[in-house]
Amino acid sequence: xxxxxxxxxxxxxxxxxxxxxxxxxxxxxxxxxxxxxxxxxxxxxxxxxxxxxxxxxxxxxxxxxxxxxxxxxxxxxxxxxxxxxxxxxxxxxxxxxxxxxxxxxxxxxxxxxxxxxxxxxxxxxxxxxxxxxxxxxxxxxxxxxxxxxxxxxxxxxxxxxxxxxxxxxxxxxxxxxxxxxxxxxxxxxxxxxxxxxxxxxxxxxxxxxxxxxxxxxxxxxxxxxxxxxxxxxxxxxxxxxxxxxxxxxxxxxxxxxxxxxxxxxxxxxxxxxxxxxxxxxxxxxxxxxxxxxxxxxxxxxxxxxxxxxxxxxxxxxxx
Amino acid sequence: xxxxxxxxxxxxxxxxxxxxxxxxxxxxxxxxxxxxxxxxxxxxxxxxxxxxxxxxxxxxxxxxxxxxxxxxxxxxxxxxxxxxxxxxxxxxxxxxxxxxxxxxxxxxxxxxxxxxxxxxxxxxxxxxxxxxxxxxxxxxxxxxxxxxxxxxxxxxxxxxxxxxxxxxxxxxxxxxxxxxxxxxxxxxxxxxxxxxxxxxxxxxxxxxxxxxxxxxxxxxxxxxxxxxxxxxxxxxxxxxxxxxxxxxxxxxxxxxxxxxxxxxxxxxxxxxxxxxxxxxxxxxxxx
Amino acid sequence: xxxxxxxxxxxxxxxxxxxxxxxxxxxxxxxxxxxxxxxxxxxxxxxxxxxxxxxxxxxxxxxxxxxxxxxxxxxxxxxxxxxxxxxxxxxxxxxxxxxxxxxxxxxxxxxxxxxxxxxxxxxxxxxxxxxxxxxxxxxxxxxxxxxxxxxxxxxxxxxxxxxxxxxxxxxxxxxxxxxxxxxxxxxxxxxxxxxxxxxxxxxxxxxxxxxxxxxxxxxxxxxxxxxxxxxxxxxxxxxxxxxxxxxxxxxxxxxxxxxxxxxxxxxxxxxxxxx
Numbered sequence: 001x002x003x004x005x006x007x008x009x010x011x012x013x014x015x016x017x018x019x020x021x022x023x024x025x026x027x028x029x030x031x032x033x034x035x036x037x038x039x040x041x042x043x044x045x046x047x048x049x050x051x052x053x054x055x056x057x058x059x060x061x062x063x064x065x066x067x068x069x070x071x072x073x074x075x076x077x078x079x080x081x082x083x084x085x086x087x088x089x090x091x092x093x094x095x096x097x098x099x100x101x102x103x104x105x106x107x108x109x110x111x112x113x114x115x116x117x118x119x120x121x122x123x124x125x126x127x128x129x130x131x132x133x134x135x136x137x138x139x140x141x142x143x144x145x146x147x148x149x150x151x152x153x154x155x156x157x158x159x160x161x162x163x164x165x166x167x168x169x170x171x172x173x174x175x176x177x178x179x180x181x182x183x184x185x186x187x188x189x190x191x192x193x194x195x196x197x198x199x200x201x202x203x204x205x206x207x208x209x210x211x212x213x214x215x216x217x218x219x220x221x222x223x224x225x226x227x228x229x230x231x232x233x234x235x236x237x238x239x240x241x242x243x244x245x246x247x248x249x250x251x252x253x254x255x256x257x258x259x260x261x262x263x264x265x266x267x268x269x270x271x272x273x274x275x276x277x278x279x280x281x282x283x284x285x286x287x288x289x290x291x292x293x294x295x296x297x298x299x300x301x302x303x304x305x306x307x308x309x310x311x312x313x314x315x316x317x318x319x
Numbered sequence: 320x321x322x323x324x325x326x327x328x329x330x331x332x333x334x335x336x337x338x339x340x341x342x343x344x345x346x347x348x349x350x351x352x353x354x355x356x357x358x359x360x361x362x363x364x365x366x367x368x369x370x371x372x373x374x375x376x377x378x379x380x381x382x383x384x385x386x387x388x389x390x391x392x393x394x395x396x397x398x399x400x401x402x403x404x405x406x407x408x409x410x411x412x413x414x415x416x417x418x419x420x421x422x423x424x425x426x427x428x429x430x431x432x433x434x435x436x437x438x439x440x441x442x443x444x445x446x447x448x449x450x451x452x453x454x455x456x457x458x459x460x461x462x463x464x465x466x467x468x469x470x471x472x473x474x475x476x477x478x479x480x481x482x483x484x485x486x487x488x489x490x491x492x493x494x495x496x497x498x499x500x501x502x503x504x505x506x507x508x509x510x511x512x513x514x515x516x517x518x519x520x521x522x523x524x525x526x527x528x529x530x531x532x533x534x535x536x537x538x539x540x541x542x543x544x545x546x547x548x549x550x551x552x553x554x555x556x557x558x559x560x561x562x563x564x565x566x567x568x569x570x571x572x573x574x575x576x577x578x579x580x581x582x583x584x585x586x587x588x589x590x591x592x593x594x595x596x597x598x599x600x601x602x603x604x605x606x
Numbered sequence: 607x608x609x610x611x612x613x614x615x616x617x618x619x620x621x622x623x624x625x626x627x628x629x630x631x632x633x634x635x636x637x638x639x640x641x642x643x644x645x646x647x648x649x650x651x652x653x654x655x656x657x658x659x660x661x662x663x664x665x666x667x668x669x670x671x672x673x674x675x676x677x678x679x680x681x682x683x684x685x686x687x688x689x690x691x692x693x694x695x696x697x698x699x700x701x702x703x704x705x706x707x708x709x710x711x712x713x714x715x716x717x718x719x720x721x722x723x724x725x726x727x728x729x730x731x732x733x734x735x736x737x738x739x740x741x742x743x744x745x746x747x748x749x750x751x752x753x754x755x756x757x758x759x760x761x762x763x764x765x766x767x768x769x770x771x772x773x774x775x776x777x778x779x780x781x782x783x784x785x786x787x788x789x790x791x792x793x794x795x796x797x798x799x800x801x802x803x804x805x806x807x808x809x810x811x812x813x814x815x816x817x818x819x820x821x822x823x824x825x826x827x828x829x830x831x832x833x834x835x836x837x838x839x840x841x842x843x844x845x846x847x848x849x850x851x852x853x854x855x856x857x858x859x860x861x862x863x864x865x866x867x868x869x870x871x872x873x874x875x876x877x878x879x880x881x
Binding site: 109290295304 | 350406410412414417422426427428431432541545549551552582583585586593596597601
Binding site: 183184186187188190191194195198202203205206207209212216 | 715719720728732733748
């Protein structure tokens with residue numbers, strides 16, 4: 001399933017290392033939490049990478065679903081009662097899919113720059129909806145007092161209050177997510193997704209309704225983006241409108257390019273490196289945006305195939 | 320709502336719309352002629368406002384500050400186009416988005432580095448600091464009238480430039496066909512630099528004249544950028560006329576909804592946009 | 607659902623005389639007073655044509671005659687300003703572009719239009735999968751279906767590209783890419799083939815290959831061929847339509863068209879293409 005050499009190498013290094021990480025860090029709560037956040041972000045970035053890199057649909061509003069995932073949990077779950085994690089995962093995925101179907105129906109009628117602006121505007125609309133609403137705590141957001149339980153047949157697999165447990169839940173989710181996307185790309189559906197991305201005109205002429213395939217992809221990616229937001233909300237115990245901000249979408253886009261657009265595993269790579277740089281710059285200067293901005297500009301100008309592309313060319317040379 | 324209050328709000332809406340037009344016209348001009356989507360366009364608005372504050376304080380004159388700020392903005396536009404944007408002409412939209420996001424980061428960092436993160440205020444210049452009574456109870460600030468007048472003047476100027484001059488002819492030709500412009504023996508690079516700098520200046524002017532009306536705060540650029548997107552999407556990407564109509568619609572809807580429907584007011588313009596899109600997916604005045 | 611799919615198009619292969627009368631076979635595609643205006647420009651005006659099964663219908667005319675516009679109308683890329691398009695007697699001018707292919711109207715483009723990064727087999731598999739179905743199945747591997755692969759291979763074989771099965775499409779020669787494009791259309795099991803200058807930009811030998819291919823294909827399909835290579839069109843066409851400035855000039859057999867005085871004046875005597 002993982003055929004590319006660079007991809008194989010990355011997966012064989014990353015996942016075993018990630019499995020050992022909590023032990024290596026001696027269960028240091030701060031770092032384990034930090035890494036769990038990176039895993040969550042990786043899921044979000046991967047879903048965006050699929051949309052932008054594999055389907056050719058550039059969106060600047062993916063944060064809409066990230067925020068939605070968090071807010072959906074707050075809306076649905078009773079305030080002082082532990083609910084079942086798996087059931088609410090299903091709810092979040094299902095409702096986010098329905099929302100994505102409606103949003104996708106509007107935004108996918110357009111393309112290119114129009115789509116970029118409209119996705120951004122729609123995400124912003126939701127941002128304002130939540131930041132103006134008194135019901136959802138306005139700008140401060142909402143707290144989640146009780147974390148869900150993860151009972152399956154009476155067995156509590158993960159204790160979500162325990163950072164290490166939560167970390168492993170995120171790692172499992174990320175792995176499944178990668179597997180799921182790889183499965184899609186290998187499937188008959190994936191064949192047409194590739195075809196639509198490479199030559200939509202031809203694909204229409206061969207009798208495929210390109211819009212349906214784009215919409216299906218949009219729903220899949222959005223639902224997984226919402227799942228990432230749901231995990232994020234559970235990790236920090238609150239949701240607020242900044243999850244929906246355009247910065248969230250923009251940063252995720254930067255991460256996916258940094259990792260190598262359309263490579264899927266590159267999303268993990270990009271998120272790791274971006275967050276690493278962020279962390280490093282933040283410790284150097286209060287104005288970490290300055291070096292980050294310069295780096296992004298340089299990346300666009302000179303580092304177009306991302307880290308995955310770099311890794312692949314390295315392996316190519318050594319062959 | 321009685322008729323004077325209605326008129327008062329209408330004037331506010333139109334004034335806000337005209338200001339939005341200034342910014343959105345720059346965005347749409349740059350896209351229409353050069354095919355570039357500049358997300359950092361809002362940052363230029365912010366830069367204008369901060370420069371106006373800075374030079375008003377150092378020179379003591381708002382008018383002087385405005386002139387200096389516009390010149391700096393033009394130079395900034397030329398610099399950005401020559402060093403960065405020029406590398407984007409043959410790239411896809413995604414690269415444009417990313418590079419201009421990088422620019423937003425840089426400008427936000429510079430703003431916080433140079434001027435800090437506290438809200439700043441610029442005083443309305445004395446010669447414009449007054450109000451015209453509409454009724455016994457309501458009066459309308461002279462400065463806002465001045466801003467509206469200025470925006471209308473600039474709009475007329477743009478209309479004349481685009482429709483009556485050789486430069487305007489090139490801009491119109493550039494919108495429809497790049498090769499044709501080059502066939503006319505025109506240095507397309509010069510045209511692009513000029514258009515981009517003009518776009519930056521338009522956003523900066525909007526920022527400068529806004530400075531006395533709003534508080535100068537970090538993040539003001541992004542907020543206005545997204546409103547401009549709505550304007551441009553409604554009007555049709557690349558159409559100046561569309562930007563004008565779209566800006567007025569957005570300005571008026573935004574102003575009235577904040578009085579009549581305060582709970583959902585900040586969403587109204589997006590709802591307006593969605594409705595327009597469902598009816599005309601390419602905007603009202605798409606080519 | 608895949609069990610009842612045949613690998614051939616519905617028409618049985620019949621042995622035919624070299625020149626059959628025009629009314630010999632069934633009309634599969636038909637235009638009635640078809641018009642396409644771009645603003646004031648009449649790209650196509652009042653065109654009524656009949657395309658018959660197992661015949662090759664050539665369309666010629668100087669640049670701007672409306673040939674490509676006609677093809678774009680016939681495959682649904684443009685929708686007509688007025689007039690009708692009938693497929694086996696049913697009006698289809700208002701159906702969606704992707705439905706044309708599902709009705710068996712296959713389209714080759716003027717510029718080579720393939721999936722350059724995919725292999726030749728994959729190019730045809732994309733097309734064949736439309737018939738087999740299951741395109742929304744995210745669990746079934748794209749390489750798992752024997753029937754689908756067979757159909758794709760068969761399409762490659764028909765155009766003589768079987769030996770290029772696993773070559774990446776961007777790496778094969780230009781002529782082969784044109785063949786591949788026809789193969790992808792064949793893999794959708796069309797009854798009508800709309801071909802837009804399949805020989806453009808080809809050398810003599812490559813052209814001969816395509817001519818031979820079209821000769822074989824026209825025994826099974828209704829082919830509408832827009833082509834600038836006059837020798838090829840004359841050699842291949844059962845019926846020939848000459849268009850000028852969006853107007854229909856004449857439709858007849860090659861010999862009749864060649865002798866027609868109007869054609870001599872309007873087109874053949876003047877343009878760059880001399881016979």
